[in-house]
Amino acid sequence: MGEIMNVDFVNCLILILLCLLSILCYSFFFKKPKDGFNLPPSPPSLPIIGHLHHLLSLFMHRSLQKLSSKYGPLLYLHVFNVPILLVSSPSIAYEIFRAQDVNVSTRDFPTNEGSLFLGSFSFITAPYGEYWKFMKKLIVTKLLGPQALERSQRIRANEVERFYSNLLDKAMKKESVEIADEAMKLVNNIICKMIMGRTCSEENGEAERIRGLVTKSDALLKKFLLAAILRKPLKKIGITLFKKVFMDISLKFDEVLEKILVENEERLEENQQGTDIMDKLLEVYGDKTSEYKITRDHIKSLFVDLFFAGTDTATHTIEWTMAEIMNNSLILERLREEIDSVVGKTRLIQETDLPNLLYLQATVKEGLRLHPTIPLVLRTFQDGCTIGGFSIPKKTKLVVNGYAIMRDPDNWEDPLEFKPERFLASSRSSQKDAIKEEVLKYLSFGSGRRGCPGVNLAYVSVETAIGVMVQCFDWKIDGHKINMNEVAGKGTLSMAHPLKCTLVPRSVTPLTSK
Ligand code: HEM
DSSP states (O other), X not given: OGGGGOOOHHHHHHHHHHHHHHHHHHHHHOOOOOTTOOOOOOOOOBTTTBTHHXXXXXXXXXXXXXXXXXXXXXXXXXXXXXXXXXXXXXXXXXXXXXXXXXXXXXXXXXXXXXXXXXXTTOTTTSOSSHHHHHHHXXXXXXXXXXXXXXXXXXXXXXXXXXXXXXXXXXXXXXXXXXXXXXXXXXXXXXXXXXXXXXXXXXXXXXXXXXXHHHHHHHHTHHHHHHHHHHHHHHHHTTOOTTHHHHHHHHHHHHHHHHHHHHHHXXXXXXXXXXXXXXXXXXXXXXXXXXXXXXXXXXXXXXXXXXXXXXXXXXXXXXXXXXXXXXXXXHHHHHHHHHHHHHHOSSBOOOGGGGGGOHHHHHHHHXXXXXXXXXXXXXXXXXXXXXXXXXXXXXXXXXXXXXXHHTTOTTTSSSTTSOOGGGGGGGOTTOHHHHHHHHTTSOXXXXXXXXXXXXXXXXXXXXXXXXXXXXXXXXXXOSSXXXXXXXXXXXXXXXXXXXXXXXXXXXXXXXXXXX
16 A cells, blocks of 8 residues: 555655745635535645645555545545545446536646647547537547447458457467557557558558557656646746647657648549548538638647547557456456357457457456546536535536546445456346446446547457457466556556567467458
8 A cells, every 4th residue: 555655756856846836826826715615525635735645646546546435435625726526436426427517528638739639629628619519529420439330340350350460470489479569559550540541551650650659648648637737826837837748749740640631631632532530521621611610730639639548548458358367267268168159269250249249348348447547537617516415616626536436345346356247247238237337336438428439449449359369369478477566657557567478379270350
């Protein structure tokens, strides 16, 4: 538990600097909540900086989980004068997303002017309003909704075959495989191809450059979250945190994406068809009469959002789930039995097999429950309201700790055990599951209007990747058990010791895709 309160050196420096600045600024900026405000309970805090030290922890989600288990599931925190509501109970999360969904459908993240990475053109940081609604509709109909996914099935099937061939090649050469690297190639190629088609391929190196930038962006997430919370108090004294690092990454994304946009514009001029989403975005961009005007930066920023939100999340879900499977030989056996009986031993698993692979679906769901790659859902209350009988002032930040909720013994039997069976009675489409999810015990993809629009793509990509690995190979690791520790100091949840193994093909003849 001691590790939870560790803060790294950079964070310590920031903390000291902030303490000094805050003492200077205290009298100018600190506003007490109005008298008579029936605020939720608040745990002990430090003078002026309030609960900042909990947010600087290397494991923010666990530090907040510890706070909730000691002081309760609905807490009012503050960092300087920024109010934060911390929620760690499914019933309160349900109340918020049912009765206050529009009110909390804006994140209110700071937006670095001109940055393509979570900047002022971003869909993820956009306030709930006309632009967000316009883009959401476009994303669902042209990329991530069920019909759009059906149209792009061939793209994913090709990438899954390529994934299998890569692994087989490494197995034959007896090379060790880092699962996250292979999974990231698969997921990133899928997203690149679904968005940009042939102009973004593994062969011309574009996909690899984008992968490198996504990894860098992921490492910036914790800084971004910190800047989000401290933006207002620091702005008043003329400080903008981490602006340069965000602009650097933005410029690099711009270089790659501008080239791809130009190639697609040339293609359109020659009347060749591209991907649904690229063609639609370029059409709207060129249409002066369109209901919503978008710029090149809007298009590029949307692509950055999709790479950033979709690549690392799905990659680490594959890695965590595979590690759990390798640590549990009975689960591996049961998965194999199911895949062998539904798919057979000569044909490679495909997306169309997934509805019949209930234990595989349950295993992936359990991986996401125990290791949610985005452990905290962050929003802002635009208006004041009442939650759980307490008054919540307007502009209070909302932090829903999905990690804590999904490991709470009051919500889950044996919450720290990896037990896919718990989801068996409730496959993705069943009634029971819908009811369970309604009370928001399961928060891996967030909730409400701003919940993850990539959930279906995430499920099919992760399930087929795990399916291929289980169906086609035996896995050897160094040592007896895989170390399941989390890496420290990142915004997303990934493994501290990347999963490495050597593979042995289960069949002497390579599996076919037909
Ligand atoms: C296992 C994989 C994934 C996980 C665990 C995950 C999780 C999440 C979570 C927790 C949120 C925040 C939701 C909220 O605030 O309520 C989110 C938002 C988002 N996700 Fe995912 N996601 C995954 C895959 C994807 C994929 C594949 C894409 C698309 C390619 C995607 C695109 C997005 C976008 C665009 C948002 C922002 C939505 C908005 O602001 O309206 N995600 N995701």
